[in-house]
Amino acid sequence: MSAVTIDSFGGGAELRSGKMTPAMQGGIALAAFVVGLGINALLGGMGPVKTLIGTAVAFPILTYAVARQVEGRRLATDRLATTLAWMAFGLVMLPLVSLVWTVVTDGAARMDATFFTETMQGVVSEGGGIRHALTGTLIVTGIAAAFSIPFGLFTAIYLVEYADGKGFSRWITMLVDVMTGIPSIVAGLFAYGLFVALDAPGHRSGLAAGVALTVLMTPVVVRSSEEMLRLVQDELREAAYALGVPKWKTIVKVVLPTAIGGILTGATLAIARVIGETAPLLVTAGTIKTLNANPIEGRMETLPIYSYYSYKTPTIPPELSYERMWASALVLMIVVAVLFSLARVLAAVLKPKGLR
Amino acid sequence: MTSVQAEPAVSAASATSSFEIEQVSKKGDRIFGGISFGAGVLILVTLAAVATFLVTEAAPAFTNTAEDGESLFSYTVPLVFGTIWAAGLALLLAGPLAVAVALYLSHYAPKRIAGALGYFVDLLAAVPSVVYGVWGIFVLAPLVGNNLYPWLEENLGFLPFFEGPALRSGRTIMTAAVVLAVMILPIITAISREVFLQTPRLHEEASLALGATRWEMIKQAVLPYGRSGVISGAMLGLGRALGETMAVAMILSPASVINANLISSQNPATIAANIALKFPESSGLEVNRLVATGLVLFAITFGVNYIARWIAGRGFSGAAG
Amino acid sequence: MSDILNLTDSHTASSTAAGKTSMDLDIAPTTALAAKDLHIYYSDFLAVEDVNMEIPERSITALIGPSGCGKSTFLRSINRMHEVIAGARVEGSVMVGGVDLYGPGVDPVAVRRKIGMVFQRPNPFPTMSIAENVLAGKKLNSKRIPKAEASELVEQSLRGANLWEEVKDRLDKPGSGLSGGQQQRLCIARAIAVEPEILLMDEPCSALDPVSTLAIESLMLELKENFTIVIVTHNMQQAARVSDKTGFFSIEGTGKPGKLVEYDETRTIFSNPREQATKDYVEGRFG
Numbered sequence: 001m002s003a004v005t006i007d008s009f010g011g012g013a014e015l016r017s018g019k020m021t022p023a024m025q026g027g028i029a030l031a032a033f034v035v036g037l038g039i040n041a042l043l044g045g046m047g048p049v050k051t052l053i054g055t056a057v058a059f060p061i062l063t064y065a066v067a068r069q070v071e072g073r074r075l076a077t078d079r080l081a082t083t084l085a086w087m088a089f090g091l092v093m094l095p096l097v098s099l100v101w102t103v104v105t106d107g108a109a110r111m112d113a114t115f116f117t118e119t120m121q122g123v124v125s126e127g128g129g130i131r132h133a134l135t136g137t138l139i140v141t142g143i144a145a146a147f148s149i150p151f152g153l154f155t156a157i158y159l160v161e162y163a164d165g166k167g168f169s170r171w172i173t174m175l176v177d178v179m180t181g182i183p184s185i186v187a188g189l190f191a192y193g194l195f196v197a198l199d200a201p202g203h204r205s206g207l208a209a210g211v212a213l214t215v216l217m218t219p220v221v222v223r224s225s226e227e228m229l230r231l232v233q234d235e236l237r238e239a240a241y242a243l244g245v246p247k248w249k250t251i252v253k254v255v256l257p258t259a260i261g262g263i264l265t266g267a268t269l270a271i272a273r274v275i276g277e278t279a280p281l282l283v284t285a286g287t288i289k290t291l292n293a294n295p296i297e298g299r300m301e302t303l304p305i306y307s308y309y310s311y312k313t314p315t316i317p318p319e320l321s322y323e324r325m326w327a328s329a330l331v332l333m334i335v336v337a338v339l340f341s342l343a344r345v346l347a348a349v350l351k352p353k354g355l356r
Numbered sequence: 357m358t359s360v361q362a363e364p365a366v367s368a369a370s371a372t373s374s375f376e377i378e379q380v381s382k383k384g385d386r387i388f389g390g391i392s393f394g395a396g397v398l399i400l401v402t403l404a405a406v407a408t409f410l411v412t413e414a415a416p417a418f419t420n421t422a423e424d425g426e427s428l429f430s431y432t433v434p435l436v437f438g439t440i441w442a443a444g445l446a447l448l449l450a451g452p453l454a455v456a457v458a459l460y461l462s463h464y465a466p467k468r469i470a471g472a473l474g475y476f477v478d479l480l481a482a483v484p485s486v487v488y489g490v491w492g493i494f495v496l497a498p499l500v501g502n503n504l505y506p507w508l509e510e511n512l513g514f515l516p517f518f519e520g521p522a523l524r525s526g527r528t529i530m531t532a533a534v535v536l537a538v539m540i541l542p543i544i545t546a547i548s549r550e551v552f553l554q555t556p557r558l559h560e561e562a563s564l565a566l567g568a569t570r571w572e573m574i575k576q577a578v579l580p581y582g583r584s585g586v587i588s589g590a591m592l593g594l595g596r597a598l599g600e601t602m603a604v605a606m607i608l609s610p611a612s613v614i615n616a617n618l619i620s621s622q623n624p625a626t627i628a629a630n631i632a633l634k635f636p637e638s639s640g641l642e643v644n645r646l647v648a649t650g651l652v653l654f655a656i657t658f659g660v661n662y663i664a665r666w667i668a669g670r671g672f673s674g675a676a677g
Numbered sequence: 678m679s680d681i682l683n684l685t686d687s688h689t690a691s692s693t694a695a696g697k698t699s700m701d702l703d704i705a706p707t708t709a710l711a712a713k714d715l716h717i718y719y720s721d722f723l724a725v726e727d728v729n730m731e732i733p734e735r736s737i738t739a740l741i742g743p744s745g746c747g748k749s750t751f752l753r754s755i756n757r758m759h760e761v762i763a764g765a766r767v768e769g770s771v772m773v774g775g776v777d778l779y780g781p782g783v784d785p786v787a788v789r790r791k792i793g794m795v796f797q798r799p800n801p802f803p804t805m806s807i808a809e810n811v812l813a814g815k816k817l818n819s820k821r822i823p824k825a826e827a828s829e830l831v832e833q834s835l836r837g838a839n840l841w842e843e844v845k846d847r848l849d850k851p852g853s854g855l856s857g858g859q860q861q862r863l864c865i866a867r868a869i870a871v872e873p874e875i876l877l878m879d880e881p882c883s884a885l886d887p888v889s890t891l892a893i894e895s896l897m898l899e900l901k902e903n904f905t906i907v908i909v910t911h912n913m914q915q916a917a918r919v920s921d922k923t924g925f926f927s928i929e930g931t932g933k934p935g936k937l938v939e940y941d942e943t944r945t946i947f948s949n950p951r952e953q954a955t956k957d958y959v960e961g962r963f964g
Contacts, residue, residue: 077569
């Protein structure tokens with residue numbers, strides 16, 4: 001039956017192409033380096049980094065040129081794209097890794113117990129710590145979370161469970177979108193204005209800061225809660241209604257428990273986002289060297305403000321302040337990282353079963 | 357006899373209890389529904405309050421002239437320029453790179469580390485801006501100020517961008533733009549990567565079955581599908597760059613100028629940075645003036661968000677049916 | 678059982694009238710595709726074992742069998758789509774036109790340009806128009822297609838897929854606006870536009886309604902005049918209706934590799950197969 005075979009593939013020549021060998025790739029890398037050296041010699045200034053840049057520019061060009069000869073146009077383009085993708089990644093990693101590295105290494109100098117137990121009271125040179133700043137951050141963020149999480153959650157419940165798509169809810173959705181776009185400094189100015197009206201000009205308090213952060217957090221909580229609530233299948237709700245369970249009980253006992261993982265994750269992420277906000281705190285809570293645990297009255301120091309002012313108004317000699325600056329930045333980064341990881345863990349552990 | 361008497365008693369009792377149940381659930385629904393509705397109303401109230409207080413605090417600046425005789429307009433225009441200039445530069449630097457990295461993470465990186473790398477990038481999107489600012493001043497600025505900027509002035513100084521004279525400390529608008537770019541890149545990458553990963557396998561396979569190389573498949577199936585998502589991410593990044601305060605405030609010592617010189621000591625400020633720098637020491641009309649600029653900034657970010665939503669909504673995105 | 682027989686008989690009659698296959702004309706049929714000692718792996722797991730199969734040109738070969746027995750895996754190994762999954766590989770060879778598709782130095786991308794594939798769910802590119810979809814494969818192969826040539830190719834391919842009349846007035850509208858059956862015919866048009874020798878179809882009708890299914894089946898019978906078609910199907914009646922030869926795949930149990938149990942003329946498979954397993958399956962008595 002198989003005496004004759006089709007020669008449709010032309011003996012297979014079209015299926016085969018040259019392949020660039022690792023030896024070739026090594027050769028190209030070397031050639032690119034030589035080009036880099038050449039560029040370094042030709043242009044002045046800036047030091048040996050020119051070699052690196054020259055090599056980086058020459059490498060993809062040479063790769064494409066050689067591949068074009070060996071493998072053909074299409075595969076050469078594909079190889080160029082791959083090379084550029086890898087290089088883009090490398091390029092982006094440089095500043096990001098530098099950032100993390102600097103903060104970790106420079107911040108380590110003050111990772112001692114006194115840093116966490118002392119405030120800046122009476123500190124003119126060495127010593128000093130972030131106890132007042134940590135407390136302030138906890139209070140201010142706590143206030144913001146206490147306000148915005150119920151606020152945002154109930155808004156989401158209204159949008160999804162009660163008024164889905166109907167007139168007023170579309171307004172609310174639009175307004176929440178507007179809220180997402182409020183710059184953080186503007187939120188701070190609003191809170192300032194509000195408390196000036198309630199109190200007096202020049203008002204500073206932790207509560208005002210909490211209100212500013214609430215304005216920033218709420219739309220985030222609304223969005224993420226809304227998404228999670230929508231994922232809960234309607235079948236679950238209908239099963240409850242069919243059993244005669246009233247609507248509010250259905251929401252509380254069926255819908256919320258199903259969506260709770262995602263809601264908590266969203267809330268945690270929202271906290272992580274605002275905990276590092278500096279600008280609104282600048283105009284509401286201000287800065288102070290001592291511990292103030294009263295949110296209603298008086299300036300309250302927070303962690304990001306602490307970092308900022310360690311830089312802006314350093315003690316003598318400034319290096320000691322800068323040490324504190326790096327260390328507080330490190331603490332801030334660790335806090336954010338912990339919250340972030342917590343959110344991921346919550347999402348995985350509390351993964352709901354009744355979702356679409 | 358007893359059963360006849362009992363029955364009305366039983367039905368009366370059940371009638372009472374079901375009536376009670378209805379009462380309870382009606383009340384519960386009313387309360388709960390009321391709270392939820394109230395939350396929605398509170399959103400409305402909050403935004404109205406924001407608008408009101410901002411306008412109230414800003415109003416005096418519109419009607420009175422400041423002590424230095426400068427009109428609100430001439431005060432604000434350079435700030436608006438600085439804001440858009442810095443954010444625009446940042447988006448220019450970050451945008452294409454962010455998309456490239458997102459493609460790398462979704463389609464090129466080895467599967468085993470792609471997840472970890474993605475997590476690292478997501479995490480960086482949450483790093484507070486003050487940390488970026490600190491890195492910008494102590495690491496980036498000296499590096500570029502001593503090396504890159506003099507070189508640019510020497511070799512490309514004929515371009516208005518690099519006229520100089522180069523500032524050795526590196527505390528220029530370009531440095532600020534680079535820091536902004538580094539700051540918004542993780543955001544754009546995170547959103548773009550999410551979208552690229554959601555490209556339906558079906559369409560990727562259709563491309564591959566036609567004999568496309570990986571890059572051709574990306575061009576045919578992945579990028580068109582993710583286009584509106586990428587734009588949304590870019591607009592989100594732009595919004596963040598426009599409103600960014602601390603990094604710019606820490607790096608620049610601003611002058612009230614409008615120029616295209618990227619590496620000199622005369623740098624325009626952004627609205628947000630200006631507020632951050634001046635507010636703590638201001639009083640009276642000065643404060644009103646700052647709030648007025650804040651209002652302008654709000655208008656700008658609102659406009660950008662609106663455009664972003666409009667772009668994301670139109671065209672056959674391919675994501676919807 | 679006899680119903681199936683009647684169906685095959687009627688189709689053979691019509692196919693003789695419509696276009697003669699090499700089998701009817703008593704000419705030794707040429708082999709379009711031959712699998713030799715083919716073993717297909719997912720990393721270390723042997724998914725399909727020892728396939729030996731010769732598929733004649735310009736015919737329709739159906740692959741049938743219970744779920745998970747490797748028919749789709751085998752199909753995808755023909756155009757080297759199988760190895761898109763990380764760690765997937767094969768041992769053995771697939772010969773087309775005297776060339777081993779898995780030979781040294783053979784580029785899988787080049788193989789896929791020569792062999793077309795239609796998937797279970799229609800997948801026209803959503804951001805492209807109908808015309809752009811048809812040309813998608815062609816555009817990959819040649820940089821510039823002159824406009825006249827392009828529109829001629831679009832018409833030719835759409836006619837070949839029996840879709841031209843329905844869409845000729847909206848060639849620049851998105852491909853996603855068509856019905857399921859039309860979308861699948863668009864995918865077929867896209868596949869045949871590059872003029873492959875072999876057309877692979879992976880359960881092409883399972884996501885379609887019965888009317889569209891019959892439309893595609895009659896399309897297949899027309900296409901086989903120019904293409905060699907291999908189709909994976911769960912629908913035995915479909916296999917009996919359209920195919921010339923049928924391969925029955927089966928699996929002993931979960932975790933075991935799939936095997937080609939029997940491969941013969943469709944008539945034989947459905948009326949008196951050699952293997953008991955085949956008999957059980959086609960009579961509906963599978964485990």
